[in-house]
Amino acid sequence: MATTKTNFTVTEFVFLGLSSQPQMQLILFVMFLFFYLLTVAGNIIIFTIIQIEPRLQTPMYFFLTNLSFLDICYISTNVPQMLSNIMGRKKTIPFSSCATQMYFSLSFGMIECVLLGVMAYDRYVAICHPLHYTIMMNRSTCIQLAAISWSSSFLSSMVINVLTLSLPYCGPNVLNHYFCEVPSILRLACTDTSFTEMVVFIFSIIIVFIPFLLIVVSYARILLSVLRMQSAAGRRKALSTCASHLTVVALFYGTAIFMYMRPQSKSSRAGGKIIAVFYTVITPMLNPLIYSLRNQDVKGALRRAIAKQRT
Numbered sequence: 001m002a003t004t005k006t007n008f009t010v011t012e013f014v015f016l017g018l019s020s021q022p023q024m025q026l027i028l029f030v031m032f033l034f035f036y037l038l039t040v041a042g043n044i045i046i047f048t049i050i051q052i053e054p055r056l057q058t059p060m061y062f063f064l065t066n067l068s069f070l071d072i073c074y075i076s077t078n079v080p081q082m083l084s085n086i087m088g089r090k091k092t093i094p095f096s097s098c099a100t101q102m103y104f105s106l107s108f109g110m111i112e113c114v115l116l117g118v119m120a121y122d123r124y125v126a127i128c129h130p131l132h133y134t135i136m137m138n139r140s141t142c143i144q145l146a147a148i149s150w151s152s153s154f155l156s157s158m159v160i161n162v163l164t165l166s167l168p169y170c171g172p173n174v175l176n177h178y179f180c181e182v183p184s185i186l187r188l189a190c191t192d193t194s195f196t197e198m199v200v201f202i203f204s205i206i207i208v209f210i211p212f213l214l215i216v217v218s219y220a221r222i223l224l225s226v227l228r229m230q231s232a233a234g235r236r237k238a239l240s241t242c243a244s245h246l247t248v249v250a251l252f253y254g255t256a257i258f259m260y261m262r263p264q265s266k267s268s269r270a271g272g273k274i275i276a277v278f279y280t281v282i283t284p285m286l287n288p289l290i291y292s293l294r295n296q297d298v299k300g301a302l303r304r305a306i307a308k309q310r311t
Contacts, residue, residue: 010169010188013098015091016176017082018273029086035285036079042288043068046298053301059137060126063119064291066146070115071284074108077101078179078280085178095169098180103161106182109256109279110153110207116249117211118145123242124218128225156203163196177273179280184272212253219246244291251286255279 018028047068050056081101085091093101126133164182167189177184182200186193222242229235255278292298 010095010171010173012092012094012173013180013185013188014174015082015085015093015178016174017085017091017178018277025086029083032079032086032281033083035281036075036083039075039281039285039288040072042285042292043072045302046288046291049298049301049305052305056297056301059122059133059142060119061297062142063115063122063146066149067112067115067119067287070108070111071287074105074112075281075284077105077108082178093180098185099161099165102164102180102182102185103157105179105280106160107154107157110156111149112252112283113208113211113256114149114153115146116245116252117214118149119245120215120218120249121145123245124221127222127242153207156207160200160203163199167191167193167196177276179276181276208253208256212257215249215253240296247290248283248287252279252283255283 019025047065050061050065050068078101081093085093122137125136129136160182164185167186168191169188170190172188175184175188186196186200189196219242226235226239255275258275292302
């Protein structure tokens with residue numbers, strides 16, 4: 001495959017994937033198929049448990065159902081295509097399909113950023129303003145916050161994708177990645193991409209960094225509030241409700257910020273796709289495990305649901 005710029009318009013992209021070694025293909029296929037099935041099953045269980053358990057009909061778990069549904073969508077935009085490419089001879093994707101994958105993958109990633117910020121604000125209100133919690137986080141407010149998370153991310157992704165796809169792509173067409181992602185696509189453009197990179201960076205600040213600051217501020221206020229509590233049991237309960245969320249934030253934001261808020265010239269092509277595995281595959285897979293293993297309410301609801309099935 002040509003690696004120099006030519007005078008034709010790219011109609012498809014070729015994936016290099018995670019490894020070019022033939023002996024690794026079956027291992028990667030089995031591993032990522034397991035990750036995908038575990039993610040879908042785990043998030044469906046969390047989603048279903050919250051819907052059928054009356055004790056979990058609270059704002060915190062309303063946002064968790066959004067997160068579970070989101071993680072199923074997020075991993076489904078990338079992994080099935082990757083599995084197909086691993087086992088297939090033709091590791092290509094049409095330009096239009098690549099554009100669609102890039103749009104939805106970026107949209108779902110942005111939604112997760114905003115949603116994690118909203119969830120941190122919910123924990124702040126619950127712990128720092130418990131008497132006003134039901135008023136401040138009523139059903140209407142929760143729906144509005146969820147709607148803003150989804151709509152703002154879809155619109156932001158649209159802007160970035162239109163700018164990215166309006167650039168000329170005349171060769172090469174080999175993507176050193178396992179799915180279509182903005183940074184890897186920009187490297188193949190036949191023109192200067194500095195303006196588009198600047199727009200991506202600005203949207204990264206708005207959609208990624210501002211929610212991250214909201215999380216930091218919310219948990220700083222939570223920590224101060226917890227330290228002022230007289231009861232040790234009260235402190236443990238308050239911190240336990242935040243532990244799951246903080247674990248997810250650390251996993252997702254650590255890799256997403258590293259990927260999207262650094263200059264493209266300093267990014268490693270091989271390292272970038274490994275980093276992408278963490279926020280597109282590992283985090284959606286671990287979310288249901290983290291929320292079920294570290295959350296007493298969810299574990300209790302799971303036990304009650306299993307007990308009902310046995311009787």
